[in-house]
Amino acid sequence: MEIITIIFLTVISLAFSIFIKLIFFSPTHKLPPGPPRLPIIGNIMWLKKNSFSDFQGVLRDLASRHGPIITLHVGSKPSIWVTDRLLAHEALVQNGAVFADRPLALPTTRVITSNQHDIHSSVYGSLWRTLRRNLTSEILQPSRVKAHAPSRKWSLEILVDLFETEQREKGYVSDALDHLRHAMFCLLSLICFGEKLSREEIREIEEAQYQMLISYTKFSVLNIFPSVTKFLLRRKWKEFLELRKSQENVILRFVNARSKENTGDVLCYVDTLMRLEIPTEEGEEEGTKRKLSESEIVSLCSEFLNAGTDPTATAMQWIMAIMVKYPEIQRKVYEEMKSVLSGEEIKEEDLGKMSYLKAVILESLRRHPPGHYLSYHKVTNDTVLAGFLVPRQGTINFMVGEMGRDPKIWEDPLTFKPERFLQNGEANGFDMTGTREIKMMPFGAGRRMCPGYSLSLLHLEYYVANLVWKYEWKCVEGEEVDLSEKQQFITMVMKNPFKANMIPRRR
Numbered sequence: 001m002e003i004i005t006i007i008f009l010t011v012i013s014l015a016f017s018i019f020i021k022l023i024f025f026s027p028t029h030k031l032p033p034g035p036p037r038l039p040i041i042g043n044i045m046w047l048k049k050n051s052f053s054d055f056q057g058v059l060r061d062l063a064s065r066h067g068p069i070i071t072l073h074v075g076s077k078p079s080i081w082v083t084d085r086l087l088a089h090e091a092l093v094q095n096g097a098v099f100a101d102r103p104l105a106l107p108t109t110r111v112i113t114s115n116q117h118d119i120h121s122s123v124y125g126s127l128w129r130t131l132r133r134n135l136t137s138e139i140l141q142p143s144r145v146k147a148h149a150p151s152r153k154w155s156l157e158i159l160v161d162l163f164e165t166e167q168r169e170k171g172y173v174s175d176a177l178d179h180l181r182h183a184m185f186c187l188l189s190l191i192c193f194g195e196k197l198s199r200e201e202i203r204e205i206e207e208a209q210y211q212m213l214i215s216y217t218k219f220s221v222l223n224i225f226p227s228v229t230k231f232l233l234r235r236k237w238k239e240f241l242e243l244r245k246s247q248e249n250v251i252l253r254f255v256n257a258r259s260k261e262n263t264g265d266v267l268c269y270v271d272t273l274m275r276l277e278i279p280t281e282e283g284e285e286e287g288t289k290r291k292l293s294e295s296e297i298v299s300l301c302s303e304f305l306n307a308g309t310d311p312t313a314t315a316m317q318w319i320m321a322i323m324v325k326y327p328e329i330q331r332k333v334y335e336e337m338k339s340v341l342s343g344e345e346i347k348e349e350d351l352g353k354m355s356y357l358k359a360v361i362l363e364s365l366r367r368h369p370p371g372h373y374l375s376y377h378k379v380t381n382d383t384v385l386a387g388f389l390v391p392r393q394g395t396i397n398f399m400v401g402e403m404g405r406d407p408k409i410w411e412d413p414l415t416f417k418p419e420r421f422l423q424n425g426e427a428n429g430f431d432m433t434g435t436r437e438i439k440m441m442p443f444g445a446g447r448r449m450c451p452g453y454s455l456s457l458l459h460l461e462y463y464v465a466n467l468v469w470k471y472e473w474k475c476v477e478g479e480e481v482d483l484s485e486k487q488q489f490i491t492m493v494m495k496n497p498f499k500a501n502m503i504p505r506r507r
């Protein structure tokens with residue numbers, strides 16, 4: 001009964017919005033082409049037929065038929081997808097300000113982000129600028145990143161311990177992604193809360209974060225027609241809000257502990273958030289500023305922990321899988337390290353001398369970017385791209401995974417070839433920011449480009465270098481490394497995680 005009412009009201013509201021649109025809105029430019037669209041429902045039915053689980057395959061297939069910019073319809077809202085790197089450059093870099101907005105968040109996301117008060121989801125404007133500048137100029141500036149070198153060493157020890165324990169107990173390693181995530185989480189929570197928390201405390205925060213992450217799908221029904229579901233699905237809303245409350249309680253415990261004990265040594269993210277003042281919004285007194293609320297601080301800490309952990313751990317899973325699958329590449333990484341140093345471990349200052357290692361990491365980000373799309377963008381005004389309308393009412397996204405595999409840009413794109421990024425290689429001198437041109441964009445490009453990209457490159461280099469320096473990673477007999485992919489929340493992980501034996505290197 002509940003579901004029937006929701007569907008009925010949804011259909012009526014969508015039909016009404018389409019009717020209004022048809023009467024009042026007739027643009028000179030057309031939307032980009034796309035598959036046939038059913039009135040009201042859009043392309044959803046069509047997509048379902050072609051499987052939601054292979055969304056990228058569906059988009060690839062559509063792009064081969066309709067071209068590099070296509071429209072899908074979710075209900076009445078157009079969702080535009082771009083596969084072409086030149087169009088991505090035109091939009092995100094050349095017309096950066098127009099394409100830098102974010103759409104209105106869904107109701108459950110609004111709760112999780114404290115009404116779009118985190119960097120990812122905030123609309124393009126003064127709030128976004130203040131939050132992003134706080135992160136980049138306080139936490140991500142080079143001297144502060146350097147000050148966290150001991151934190152990285154600490155989390156590397158945790159990582160090595162996790163791997164060694166699994167190798168000892170099982171006889172091989174198979175949970176690399178879990179270990180990498182946990183080690184990254186230890187590091188990010190130290191940078192966030194300014195304290196080495198116990199492993200139990202870290203697991204508690206991880207669990208609260210995980211519950212919030214799965215709530216995006218578990219409670220998605222609440223977003224269908226919120227004013228109705230708020231009434232009809234009261235119990236489900238209550239359950240969701242309680243989950244958010246318990247996440248807030250966990251994170252606020254560590255925030256409050258920091259605010260009482262702030263000793264003024266290395267500044268942590270929470271310190272910056274406690275003193276930050278954000279511009280007031282509509283309805284509040286104009287021109288004044290205010291402090292962040294507790295819920296907003298939780299959303300920003302949560303964003304920092306997730307953004308800094310998941311994609312980096314995923315990228316590292318792929319890189320280590322490559323090391324196991326291609327012993328020759330692993331050998332070259334090791335030989336390069338041997339030629340530039342001799343100590344017990346790799347220090348951060350040594351990384352600058354390792355161009356082959358850097359090339360392996362870039363090649364892995366090209367071939368296996370952790371995210372195959374960006375976060376949804378929105379334009380600030382109706383605009384035109386490639387001769388088609390990009391309406392303010394819709395969303396636009398870019399197919400990162402496809403760009404890294406485009407045969408028009410990359411020679412033999414499916415082959416793993418780090419040499420591309422070395423001197424005389426086809427991508428020698430590659431610029432990750434894509435300012436001049438975009439060849440691939442695992443971190444996005446333009447104004448919304450990932451602000452943590454150099455930090456994550458440092459993390460990838462530091463951990464991979466030390467893992468290969470300390471151990472030889474060998475394929476388990478009869479367990480070939482399979483590089484098939486699987487979408488897991490926002491990242492593309494290995495469908496079948498690799499298994500390996502780690503053998504200490506004797507020097």
Ligand code: HEM
Binds near residue numbers: 309312370451453
């Ligand atoms: C391998 C690791 C990482 C990858 C592949 C990655 C990728 C991305 C991508 C694709 C976006 C969306 C860009 C867009 O929508 O145009 C993004 C945004 C973002 N990332 Fe990362 N990221 C990584 C690590 C990090 C780290 C370490 C941090 C922070 C410590 C971070 C913080 C953020 C934030 C705050 C945003 C939102 C930016 C905005 O909307 O202005 N990321 N990242």
